[in-house]
Amino acid sequence: MSDMVGIVIVSHSKDIAKGTADMVRQMVGSEVRVAFCGGNPDGGLGTNVPLIIEAINDAWSPKGVAILVDLGGAETNSEMAVEMLEPERRKMVVVCNAPIVEGAVMAATEAAGGSTLEQVRAVAEELTAG
Amino acid sequence: MTLQAETFKSLVRVAAERVIASAPELTALDQAIGDGDHGTNMKRGFEAVLGKLDTIGEQPLNEALKTIGRTLVMTVGGASGPLYGSFFLAAGDALTGKNLPEDIAEVFGSGVNAVSARGRSHAGEKTMLDVLVPVLETLKADAGRADLIARVRVTASEAVAKTAPMQATKGRASFLGARSVGHIDPGAQSSCVLVDAVCSTLEGRQ
Numbered sequence: 238m239s240d241m242v243g244i245v246i247v248s249h250s251k252d253i254a255k256g257t258a259d260m261v262r263q264m265v266g267s268e269v270r271v272a273f274c275g276g277n278p279d280g281g282l283g284t285n286v287p288l289i290i291e292a293i294n295d296a297w298s299p300k301g302v303a304i305l306v307d308l309g310g311a312e313t314n315s316e317m318a319v320e321m322l323e324p325e326r327r328k329m330v331v332v333c334n335a336p337i338v339e340g341a342v343m344a345a346t347e348a349a350g351g352s353t354l355e356q357v358r359a360v361a362e363e364l365t366a367g
Numbered sequence: 368m369t370l371q372a373e374t375f376k377s378l379v380r381v382a383a384e385r386v387i388a389s390a391p392e393l394t395a396l397d398q399a400i401g402d403g404d405h406g407t408n409m410k411r412g413f414e415a416v417l418g419k420l421d422t423i424g425e426q427p428l429n430e431a432l433k434t435i436g437r438t439l440v441m442t443v444g445g446a447s448g449p450l451y452g453s454f455f456l457a458a459g460d461a462l463t464g465k466n467l468p469e470d471i472a473e474v475f476g477s478g479v480n481a482v483s484a485r486g487r488s489h490a491g492e493k494t495m496l497d498v499l500v501p502v503l504e505t506l507k508a509d510a511g512r513a514d515l516i517a518r519v520r521v522t523a524s525e526a527v528a529k530t531a532p533m534q535a536t537k538g539r540a541s542f543l544g545a546r547s548v549g550h551i552d553p554g555a556q557s558s559c560v561l562v563d564a565v566c567s568t569l570e571g572r573q
Contacts, residue, residue, distance in 0.1 A: 277444025278411060283404060285444050308402075309538055310446035313485065317440055317449035 243296030251275035301354035376424035432459030457481030495554035
């Protein structure tokens with residue numbers, strides 16, 4: 238079990254989600270758990286609550302999970318997925334208000350240093366505040 | 368009048384079939400100001416609801432509403448899944464200990480509040496709330512009137528037309544700014560289709 242915050246990448250496009258995860262792994266390394274998903278239940282562009290729940294569970298760490306999303310539906314579906322987790326896990330997952338690629342790299346870099354979920358989120362969201 | 372399980376089941380079936388039949392129209396509206404997937408997403412969600420119709424018909428109404436909500440959340444694949452899903456999940460919760468049709472305004476209102484919270488939106492932003500909120504107001508204002516159902520139906524169709532001159536400030540259409548003006552909102556249209564389907568079915572049974 239990892240003691241670093243896990244990262245989940247949720248894009249409308251599976252290719253973008255996978256590409257973002259590849260960048261994180263190359264730039265940050267493989268010690269941070271990274272999971273990704275993209276596409277609607279038919280495999281077209283969109284997002285999908287069951288796949289997001291699966292990705293959260295794949296990236297799970299006792300320190301929590303930070304989710305990076307692209308457009309509106311990814312955010313709404315991610316928030317819904319979080320609410321459908323077991324109650325004790327819900328408060329350990331955050332959806333970051335940050336650009337997906339830069340946010341994922343920054344969040345994973347921060348997570349690799351052993352930071353808390355709130356610290357990881359804050360670093361990702363600084364990209365938006367600027 | 369008490370809403371019987373068999374009536375509820377046929378309401379769900381007709382509403383789902385109407386949404387599925389409206390998919391091309393919803394997609395065309397969404398291609399104008401959104402990302403063009405509203406029709407296919409709603410169709411996928413309501414086909415899944417139809418697939419569970421027998422289960423829905425056997426459940427108590429509050430559980431049946433929650434089954435519809437969960438099904439939409441898990442199958443729609445766009446923002447409308449959690450939005451409509453939250454409506455039905457919250458309405459199901461609110462119905463516990465309440466009765467239809469007498470508590471419809473309260474139950475419907477809980478659903479509307481859930482949509483508003485999930486989308487961090489309110490009426491006037493060119494969304495489904497621009498149909499749901501006026502419908503709720505009619506349910507409250509005209510409760511007990513013999514022609515309530517007809518009034519709700521008219522409210523929904525007038526409300527959807529009023530979304531055309533609005534400028535979107537929420538959702539994908541907000542990226543277009545002033546260019547969103549002149550188009551009916553696809554989410555408002557799908558809400559109108561659902562409300563209209565329920566009203567026409569109930570009117571046919573009166």
